[in-house]
Amino acid sequence: MTGLALDLIGAQVMRPQEGLHRGTVSIADGVIVDAAVGRSVDLTGYLVMPGIIDLHGDGFERHVAPRRGAMKVMEEGLIAAESELAANGITTAVLAQFHSWEGGVRGPEFAEQVMTAMAKVRPQVVTDLIPQLRFETHMLDSYAGLPDLLAKWQVTYIVFNDHLPHDRLAAGKKPPRLTGQALKARRNPEVHFELLKSLHAQSGQVPSALDTLCATLARDGVTMGSHDDQRAEDRARWRKRGVRISEFPETLEAAEAARGAGDHVIMGAPNVVRGGSHNGNASAIDLIAMGLCDGLASDYHYPSPRRAAIMLAQSGVLDLSAAWALVSEGPARVLGLEDRGKLAAGLRADLVVLDPNNHRVVATMAGGRFSYLSGDIVGRFVA
Missing domain, CATH: 2.30.40.10 (Urease, subunit C, domain 1)
Known part of the structure; x- marks a missing residue:
């Protein structure tokens, strides 16, 4: 105080x-x-x-890893990121860190560094920083130790991702940008391709493993979200596991299924600012107009929540009070933060x-x- x-x-x-x-x-x-x-x-x-409550942002990556080997004291990068958050009116920020087979700044080793640094920095800064782990579902070897890792890192919010290019892998084809991705992870491209194929081959084991993991995390009081839901069936499976946040649903069907069942829907503020998704997914503006969005997140661009709220009001999609609630009151409800x-x-x-x-x-x-x-x-x- x-x-x-x-x-x-x-x-x-x-x-x-x-x-x-x-x-x-x-x-x-x-x-x-x-x-x-x-x-x-x-x-x-x-x-x-x-104050703006940012539900999900990874814009801090450029502060903690501006270029390979450049940031030796990660705490300083997080403090620099906090300055950018504050300059954009963000008073509570969910910092989303990958725990992924992709390696590099998204790999488990880097996640360990970021989470350790965040635990040190949080008491030193004014902005309330909340760590979120973005966990790749096919990393089955990480399941057993994950609850203890979250407790160690003081992480109470996890979002499940699956970024494997399953269609390409099922056809035995190399995914686009494989070489660049492998080099970022400091892997030989052929070794990286074999890793992707082995992870894809384990797909049949993932659902039951997720059932067990989510039950454990729910008992631990961890807030859980799913990323890029595409179908109503996807959302129903996640909901059955206690995963009640749908982060960036890709389709109207998935968003309607989430809201219809009382789950929270988060969309990206850059989607609003751009006038649509950069990769052809559901338009955040359309979902907001239909009452299917609980809150907007910065995603990768910290100025966007403020800009999106103002644009929604100026364009007449919502009045200013309702538009601003998407970056303040709504996100507070999503995260269960009754004090802000x-x-x-x-x-x-x-x-x-x-x-x-x-x-x-x-x-x-x-x-x-x-x-x-x-x-x-x-x-x-x-x-």
Whole structure:
């Protein structure tokens, strides 16, 4: 907690069920309070919004691995990534790290380094960093030790992926970009191809192994999600295992199946900003318009959640309150974070201040502490 006590006055404030209205946000000891605390900061002309909760992002990869061998102290890379998160209004960030046969920055060894560094960095930074493991389902040799690894790394959120090119492998053909992928993993291309074929050959063992693993993780209280669902049957199988988050469903069918059963649907904010998926999957804008999306994630681009919310409001798909909820209140519900996501008394003082002319972030506060301040607004706080 912090002893910082401020009354932010004069701004247009985004309140639950009220939308934007001129008002005051009072902060004391890291939370929002319902009575003035005594030191006023005039934010007339600005917008005060709930802090952004990023449900899934791997943009930090370029900070911890800018080029091979360049980053020797991984904690410094994560601290640099936190600065970028704060500059984009993100107050809670899920950092998604692969545990994959792909190797390199997606391999198990690199995951060990990232998770160890994250555990060291989290108490040192202002942004709330939540580790997520993206686990490749065909890594059967890793199943037995995975629950203990998650406990060791303090990971309470796992998402299951399957990025094997099964159609090509079933036909005995090499997948595209095999050589480049192998070199990134520091493997001989032929050795890499044999690895992919051996993993594909184990496909029949994966469903029952997943049943057992998910049952263990559910008992441990781990939040679980599936990635790139394509069919209603996919979602039904995951749901039966206790996997209640559908991350980036590729089709309308999968998204409808998830929401119809009460599961959460996460879409990528870059999908909104681009006007559609970069690889022809379901349009996030269409799913949002149909009420099939609970929250937007940065995916690979940290500015996108803020930009997507503003674009959805400006285009008339949603009003600003509903659009912003997709990057704040909605994600809080998905993650079960009852202490944030709205500007309401008793909740964490997580907020972002926007310039109304261009909607750029000028200040970010997480838990009552500033993680970012820039431009003329600084004078208002230090005067």
